[in-house]
Amino acid sequence: MKKICALKRIVIASSLLAIANMSFAGEYKRFSVSAGWLHVMPQGKANPFNINTIVKNGTNSTVGSISTKSFLNSVDPNAMGEDLGGIQFNQKEVLTEFLNDEFMQTLLTDGKGNILPEVAGSANIHGLENWQSAGTGLEADDVDTLGLTFNYYINDQVSLQLIGGIPPKVDIKGKGEIFAPMTGLATSPSPLVGILFPDGIDLNQAIPITNLGNKSKAATVRAWTPAIEAQYQFGKSGVNKLRPYIGAGVMYSHFTDIKLNQQIKSDLVAAGHMIQNVMDGQAGAALDGKPSSANPYVRVKTTDAIAPIVSLGATYDFNSNWYGIASVSYAKLNNEARIDVIDANTGNRLIHSKTKVDIDPLITYLGVGYRF
Incomplete structure (x- = not known):
């Protein structure tokens, strides 16, 4: 009888402990924010420029x-x-x-x-x-910035994460020479x-137009690349300090403050004069690099883009509120850069060029977060 009573006490105690653990594990936080170091390493390679002018064949x-x-x-x-x-x-x-x-x-x-x-x-x-300039193109350089994340937890395993940060200034490298x-x-x-x-x-x-490859950078841009992911986190709150997670979602890219290398800009203005001289019946002046009747200026634009993004990471709980986070993400991101030379006198587009820019960033993040 004493053995049976002791066994009952053990079973009851074990049940209470399990219930307590389940209750503690269920007390997950609904929201979390983190800040840290975001390092972006573009993996894409340069694609050739496609160029056309107002000088028709013949x-x-x-x-x-x-x-x-x-x-x-x-x-x-x-x-x-x-x-x-x-x-x-x-x-x-x-x-x-x-x-x-x-x-x-x-x-x-x-x-x-x-x-x-x-x-x-x-x-x-x-x-x-029109022609394609083989061996030319643009590539984005590596960049570091302050990263920010915000999570809303649907339950203890599934959350929605908004990824952002301070939009960094990105150097764009040029490849090859355009003829x-x-x-x-x-x-x-x-x-x-x-x-x-x-x-x-x-x-x-x-005819040489401009050398993109011998400049330290062809342009600089300000990159806005917020992303949203659905994430699944393994383990349980209050039980596992280290909790790996996987995520998938979409990234949106928008670029502002585009500044073209000044020498490249001057070369393109000279090319605009060349094209206008041909149209004015001054082919000799075009080949001699003389000014034309035009007043050329350069306009640079990039297209916005949406790309899939996947992530692999982990959090480590310091206590019930504070945690560390590390992740690596990859986005299949590309957009199009368009460079036009326009005559300010007439509005005619003398030269139009475009190239696909494969960014394809590999993104690492290391930060500290707070749950509430």
């Missing part, structure tokens, strides 16, 4: 006065001609000999290193309407040139 433009250097640079180095005897020759080599000869210079140039407009004639231009792939055919009314080049002079030049 545009005829008067060359006008042009320096001998710019003219020779525009001639296709592989183009062949044929003289009256049927003998083939390299067009660029013959033109170089012509323009270096003192007697021919008196007939073809103004004596100051420029080919006479009546000799230069006109050019039928291709290649500037304009101009091709075409130049024809001259000069009988002297026409005898040697009855079918015209073939043009083929990769």
Whole structure:
């Protein structure tokens, strides 16, 4: 009988202890906030720029006065001609000999290193309407900022988390050099040139526009990237101090305060003048890099984006209110950067370029939080 009574006491005590533990475990907090170090490491690679201008393929433009250097640079180095005897020759080599000869210079140039407009004639231009600039693009650099999280707990395991922080200034790196792939055919009314080049002079030049890769940064932007996740936390409140969790949700991105590298901006303004000179029938001035009738300015925009995000992390309870938190997240995030060169005088868009920017950030977070 005594053994039975003792066994009953043990069972009752164990039951009371279990009930107490269950009651304590159920006393989870509804809300929590945390703050800490947020480190963002973009994983995306550069994508080539796609570029188009208002110079349509087949545009005829008067060359006008042009320096001998710019003219020779525009001639296709592989183009062949044929003289009256049927003998083939390299067009660029013959033109170089012509323009270096003192007697021919008196007939073809103004004596100051420029080919006479009546000799230069006109050019039928291709290649500037649209092209893809291989090996170029933009990449976001690593960045650190203050991260903030806010959780609402539906129950002890499931919560909704809002992830934010102070929007950091992000450096954007440029990749590669942009060239304009101009091709075409130049024809001259000069009988002297026409005898040697009855079918015209073939043009083929990769005109340098700007070098993105030799700058420390191509641009800077302010990044706003809030995210919301549904999270599942393993373990129980008041029982397990260390509680791993997994989460999934969406991230929204918006970029402001976009500042383009000043040298790149100047290069694009010069490219705008080049395009306008072609449209004005001043192809020679375009190749010589002279100002045009336009007043170009550069406009840069980025698109907003929504991306999926997944997280893996853990919390460690210091007491019933304070806890530490560490997590790593990944978002499949990309947007589009658009750079336009616009004539302020007419509103015409001289150049339009765009590139996909793969950000794909890997985000680490280490912070301290409070439950209430």
